[in-house]
Amino acid sequence: MIFETYFSKELEQLEEEKYKNSIIIMIDILRASTTICSMLFNGAKEVLPCPNPDDAWQRYRERDGINCVLAGEARLKLPKGFGLGNSPTENTSDKVKDKTIILSTSNGTKIFTKAVPANYRIIGSFVNADAVIDFILRNKQGTNSIIILCAGEYGEPCEEDLLCAGYFIDHLMQDKQDVLKAHSKEAELLYLDHKDDIPSALNQCKHSQDLYDLGFRKDVEFAGKLNICSVIPLISRQNIITSAK
Ligand code: MLT
Numbered sequence: 101m102i103f104e105t106y107f108s109k110e111l112e113q114l115e116e117e118k119y120k121n122s123i124i125i126m127i128d129i130l131r132a133s134t135t136i137c138s139m140l141f142n143g144a145k146e147v148l149p150c151p152n153p154d155d156a157w158q159r160y161r162e163r164d165g166i167n168c169v170l171a172g173e174a175r176l177k178l179p180k181g182f183g184l185g186n187s188p189t190e191n192t193s194d195k196v197k198d199k200t201i202i203l204s205t206s207n208g209t210k211i212f213t214k215a216v217p218a219n220y221r222i223i224g225s226f227v228n229a230d231a232v233i234d235f236i237l238r239n240k241q242g243t244n245s246i247i248i249l250c251a252g253e254y255g256e257p258c259e260e261d262l263l264c265a266g267y268f269i270d271h272l273m274q275d276k277q278d279v280l281k282a283h284s285k286e287a288e289l290l291y292l293d294h295k296d297d298i299p300s301a302l303n304q305c306k307h308s309q310d311l312y313d314l315g316f317r318k319d320v321e322f323a324g325k326l327n328i329c330s331v332i333p334l335i336s337r338q339n340i341i342t343s344a345k
Contacts, residue, residue, distance in 0.1 A: 101274070102245040105265045105283040108211050109255040119215040121244045123236055125224040125268055126215075126335070128251035129260040130307045131186050131316075132208020133225040133333075134323040138188040139171075140343040141228075141329035143197035147341040149209035153179035156204040169196065172204040176314055179204065188227075189318045207251040213339045219243055223333035223341060226264055226298060226323060231330045233271050235344060246272060248287070253307055257283075259290070260305045260323075263298065266291025299324035 106114065127133050136147050145167075150156040153174055160168050171184035171191065178185050184195060186205050203209055215221055220239060224232045236246065248268060250261035266287035269280065273288075280288065294301035302308055302324040311320055322328075332344035 101240070101243070101272070102279045102281060103248070103269050103273070103284040104245060104281045105248040105250065105262070105269070105287050107250050107257045107283065108207065108252050110282075111211065111214055111249065116217055119218040119247065121242060122218045122247045123240065123243050124215045124218045124221045125232065125246065125248045125265075126212055126221065126251070127224050127248060127261045127264050128205070128208030128211070129225055129264050129302070129323050130258070130305070130311060131188055131319055131323060132203070132205045132212075132251065133223045134227055134319075135186050135188040135191065136203070136223050136333050136341060137225050137228045137329040137331055138322070139191050139196050139201055140331045140333055140341075142191060142193040144201050145198050145342070147201045147203050147333070149212035149339060149341065150202060150204040151210050151213070153182070153204050156202045157181070159202050163200065167198070168200045168202055171201050172209070173206060174204070175206055176310065187316060187319050189322050207253055211249050211251050212335060212341070214249065215247065216337060218247070221335035223335065224248075224264065224268060226267065226326050227329040228327065228331050228333070229264070229267055229271070230327045231332050233268065235332045236272060248284070258305065258307055260302055260307065262287045263290050263294060263301055270295070298326065
């Protein structure tokens with residue numbers, strides 16, 4: 101298996117062809133991929149990722165707002181008229197159960213509609229890591245590469261995303277023929293350095309400090325908890341995210 105890991109600013113240079121016969125794991129630990137896992141775990145029907153609040157409002161109006169919730173953030177602030185933010189600890193089941201969540205965030209939702217030709221596109225995080233790994237191991241027939249896309253922050257790499265990419269690589273590599281490309285080796289080494297204490301590694305990330313300053317410490321703590329939301333968020337060809345059965 102070939103493992104490739106990229107940062108969001110590199111995606112424009114990648115040909116769509118690359119994604120054929122691949123499985124994609126999309127990561128935005130703080131916080132969009134963690135939030136989507138908690139929303140689906142709490143019973144949300146589906147999540148529609150949007151690149152910005154205006155696009156989210158358009159999708160909302162197309163559905164006459166029926167059974168829909170606008171959620172997300174723009175530069176860490178709640179967009180006007182949104183019912184939910186981008187906090188994985190605030191979207192409790194009373195707020196999301198059986199709802200269509202129309203989600204717009206500063207970084208994560210901008211990559212979740214990429215790589216359409218892939219065999220599977222999966223939202224990955226620490227909170228659902230082993231469920232994703234198990235799904236990939238059961239469904240990798242016909243797959244030549246596992247491509248990990250890290251959302252980062254405003255185009256710059258985030259260490260927490262690379263750390264999670266390293267977790268996936270370390271747990272999915274199975275034999276000596278495996279090849280690590282782009283940032284995959286860097287991700288694996290980062291994970292091996294911090295494998296025994298992911299929460300404290302997260303605690304030292306820059307984005308965590310920004311979230312602490314805004315009162316979202318509990319989100320960072322939640323995001324570092326392995327396997328507490330055992331869901332497999334799959335992104336359909338129509339860019340709708342639902343939990344695999
Ligand atoms: C996102 O999740 O897209 C952003 O990284 C910002 C955040 O909500 O923490």
